[in-house]
Amino acid sequence: MAGNAERNPVKLPPWWTLDPVAEFRIGPRAFPGRIWTASGCFAYGLSGHDIASSEFDSPYTGLGAVVTKTVTPAPRSGNPMPRLCELPHGALNSIGLENVGYERFLQETLPELERRGVPTVVSLAATRPDEFGEMCEALQSTAAGYEHWHGVEINLSCPNVAEGGHDFGRNPETVARCVAVSREALPDRALLAKLTPNVTDVAELAAAAAEAGADAISVINTVIGLEVDLESGLPVLPRRYGGYSGPGILPIGLAKTDEIVQKTGLPVVGVGGIRTYQDALKYFALGAVAVQVGTAQMEDPFAAARVARDLTRA
Amino acid sequence: MNPSPSMVPARQYRATVLSNRPVSTGLIHLVLECDAPFGFLPGQFAMLNFTGAQRRTFGRPLSILAGEGLRAEFLYRVVGSGTADLSRLVPEDEMTLLGPLGTPFPDRPEDRDAVLLAGGVGLPPVLAWWDRHGRETDRAYFGGRDAGDLPRELLPAAWKMSIDRRQDGDDERLFEGRVPELARTDLAATGRGKSFVLSCGPLLLLQAARRLATEHDWPCFVSMEEHMGCGYGACKGCVVPLQPQPDSPDPWRNATCCQDGPVFDADDIVWNRIL
Numbered sequence: 001m002a003g004n005a006e007r008n009p010v011k012l013p014p015w016w017t018l019d020p021v022a023e024f025r026i027g028p029r030a031f032p033g034r035i036w037t038a039s040g041c042f043a044y045g046l047s048g049h050d051i052a053s054s055e056f057d058s059p060y061t062g063l064g065a066v067v068t069k070t071v072t073p074a075p076r077s078g079n080p081m082p083r084l085c086e087l088p089h090g091a092l093n094s095i096g097l098e099n100v101g102y103e104r105f106l107q108e109t110l111p112e113l114e115r116r117g118v119p120t121v122v123s124l125a126a127t128r129p130d131e132f133g134e135m136c137e138a139l140q141s142t143a144a145g146y147e148h149w150h151g152v153e154i155n156l157s158c159p160n161v162a163e164g165g166h167d168f169g170r171n172p173e174t175v176a177r178c179v180a181v182s183r184e185a186l187p188d189r190a191l192l193a194k195l196t197p198n199v200t201d202v203a204e205l206a207a208a209a210a211e212a213g214a215d216a217i218s219v220i221n222t223v224i225g226l227e228v229d230l231e232s233g234l235p236v237l238p239r240r241y242g243g244y245s246g247p248g249i250l251p252i253g254l255a256k257t258d259e260i261v262q263k264t265g266l267p268v269v270g271v272g273g274i275r276t277y278q279d280a281l282k283y284f285a286l287g288a289v290a291v292q293v294g295t296a297q298m299e300d301p302f303a304a305a306r307v308a309r310d311l312t313r314a
Numbered sequence: 315m316n317p318s319p320s321m322v323p324a325r326q327y328r329a330t331v332l333s334n335r336p337v338s339t340g341l342i343h344l345v346l347e348c349d350a351p352f353g354f355l356p357g358q359f360a361m362l363n364f365t366g367a368q369r370r371t372f373g374r375p376l377s378i379l380a381g382e383g384l385r386a387e388f389l390y391r392v393v394g395s396g397t398a399d400l401s402r403l404v405p406e407d408e409m410t411l412l413g414p415l416g417t418p419f420p421d422r423p424e425d426r427d428a429v430l431l432a433g434g435v436g437l438p439p440v441l442a443w444w445d446r447h448g449r450e451t452d453r454a455y456f457g458g459r460d461a462g463d464l465p466r467e468l469l470p471a472a473w474k475m476s477i478d479r480r481q482d483g484d485d486e487r488l489f490e491g492r493v494p495e496l497a498r499t500d501l502a503a504t505g506r507g508k509s510f511v512l513s514c515g516p517l518l519l520l521q522a523a524r525r526l527a528t529e530h531d532w533p534c535f536v537s538m539e540e541h542m543g544c545g546y547g548a549c550k551g552c553v554v555p556l557q558p559q560p561d562s563p564d565p566w567r568n569a570t571c572c573q574d575g576p577v578f579d580a581d582d583i584v585w586n587r588i589l
Contacts (some may be wrong), residue, residue, distance in 0.1 A: 050324070052324065069550070081541065081555070083551045084542075086372050091543065093549070246545050299361075299371060299544070300326070300410075
C-alpha cells in the first residue's frame with residue numbers, strides 16, 4: 001500500500017541475492033523480471049495502465065510479466081452476480097472465466113500489449129485438450145514476431161468452470177495431453193502449466209506436465225471455498241463454491257511449491273497470497289524462480305511493482 | 315446527444331481524514347485530504363481502504379460527493395463491517411484512495427433541463443452534478459427514509475425532499491412518499507420542456523426514473539451500485555447486463571460497473587436480469 005515502505009523500511013535477508021528485475025530464462029525464453037501479475041487479477045494487463053502514483057511511473061514498473069486473464073476458445077459471459085465475496089484474509093471469487101474469446105484477444109488485445117511493450121504471458125483454458133493446441137497455433141501464427149509476448153500459461157485448474165478446470169488439472173494423463181499439444185505449437189516461447197492445489201499429489205501432476213514439455217509450473221490457483229450468508233442460511237455465491245485467494249492461501253501456495261521443488265526439482269513460479277516482498281521472499285526461499293501477485297493487485301494496481309521495487313537491492 | 319466530459323486521470327493517493335461525522339441519522343460525511351491535488355467528474359467514485367492491520371482485501375467503492383484542491387468528500391451509510399470501520403475513522407487517520415474511477419454522468423445537453431432524482435446514499439453523484447452544472451430551470455429531488463435521514467446541511471435550498479413516512483412535528487413542506495411520486499407531482503404542477511434525467515439510489519428508484527424519462531421521451535442516465543473487487547476493470551467482479559450488440563445471438567452482454575459504469579444509459583441496461 002502507498003506509504004508502507006516509508007513506515008517499515010525494507011529489510012532483505014542476506015541469502016537474497018537475485019535481482020528481481022534482471023533477465024532470466026524459463027525454457028526457450030528470457031523474461032525481463034521475476035515479479036509477475038497473476039492471471040485474472042489484472043484483466044488483460046491493460047485496465048489501469050494509466051493510473052498514476054507518486055511512487056511508480058506505471059503499474060508495469062519492474063514487472064517481469066503480466067499473465068493475462070484466461071482466454072478460452074469461445075467468448076464467455078461468466079457467472080451470475082455476485083461473483084465476489086470478501087473475507088477477512090482474502091476473497092472468494094466465481095467470475096466464471098468471463099473473457100472475449102481468443103480470436104478477439106489475438107486481434108485486439110495482444111497487439112495492444114505488444115505496442116505498449118508489456119511483457120506478456122497468455123493464460124489459456126479450454127474444454128478439450130486439442131483446443132489448447134489450436135489456440136497455441138493461432139497465437140504462434142499471429143504473434144510469432146512479437147517481442148514482448150513471452151509465453152503461455154495453461155490454466156488447468158480454474159475451479160469455477162463446471163465443464164473445464166477440475167478434470168484437466170486432476171488427472172496426470174490429461175495434464176500431459178494439454179501440455180503436449182501446446183508445446184508442439186510453441187517452439188520458442190515459454191510454456192507454463194498452472195496447477196490446482198485441490199488435489200492429493202500436486203508433484204505427480206507437475207512431473208506429468210514437465211514430461212510432456214512444460215518449461216515451468218505455476219502453483220497455485222485458487223483453493224475451493226464456500227461462504228455462508230447467516231441471515232439466509234445459503235451460500236453467498238450463486239454457484240455455491242468459489243476460488244479462495246488472498247493472504248489466507250499463502251501457506252498453501254508455499255506448501256505446494258515446496259512439494260514440487262522437493263520432489264521434482266522443476267522450475268516453479270509461485271502464486272498465492274503474495275501481498276508484500278516478504279511473502280514473495282518465502283516462495284523464493286523455497287526455490288521458486290519467479291512469483292505472481294494476484295489478489296493484492298486488485299486492491300493496489302502497483303502491488304506487483306511494489307514487490308519488485310522492494311526486492312531490488314539499492 | 316449528450317456531451318462526454320473530459321476525463322480526470324486516476325491516481326493512487328495517500329489521504330488523511332479531516333472529518334468523519336454524521337449529517338443525518340443514516341448518512342456520514344467523510345472529508346479527506348489527499349497527498350496530491352484531487353479532481354473528479356460527477357458520477358465517478360473512488361476505492362478507499364484502511365492502512366495497517368485494518369486494511370481490507372478490497373477497497374470500499376464510494377461515490378465522490380465533492381473534490382477540490384487536496385480535498386475529497388464522500389457520503390456513506392453503514393451497511394456492513396467495512397463501512398462500520400469507516401464510521402470509526404477519526405481526524406488524522408490515514409487511508410489510501412484510488413480514484414477518480416469509472417464513467418461519469420454526461421455533461422448537460424445545452425437544450426435540455428435536468429431532472430435529478432437521488433435516494434438515500436445515492437445522493438453524492440447527483441449532488442456533485444448539480445454543484446457543477448445545475449441551473450435554475452433544473453429540478454432536483456431527494457428522498458430519505460424519514461425527516462432525520464435528510465442531510466439538510468448538504469441539500470441545496472432548491473431541492474425538493476420526500477420522506478417515506480411523515481411524523482408529528484415534521485416539516486410540512488416534506489412530501490410524504492417516494493421520490494418518483496414527488497417528481498411526478500412537482501413536474502405536473504410546474505410543467506416541463508425538453509429535459510433529461512439523472513438518478514442514483516435504490517434499484518426501484520432507478521427504474522422509476524427510467525419510466526418517467528421514457529414517458530416524456532427524455533434521455534435517462536443512472537448510476538448503478540454493485541459489489542466490487544478492484545474498482546478499475548481488472549477483476550470482472552462487478553458486471554451489469556447491457557443490451558447485446560445488434561448482430562449478437564446473446565440475450566445480453568456484460569459491462570463492468572466499475573469501468574464501463576457506474577453511470578449507464580438506462581435504456582442500455584437489461585433490467586429483468588438484475589431485478
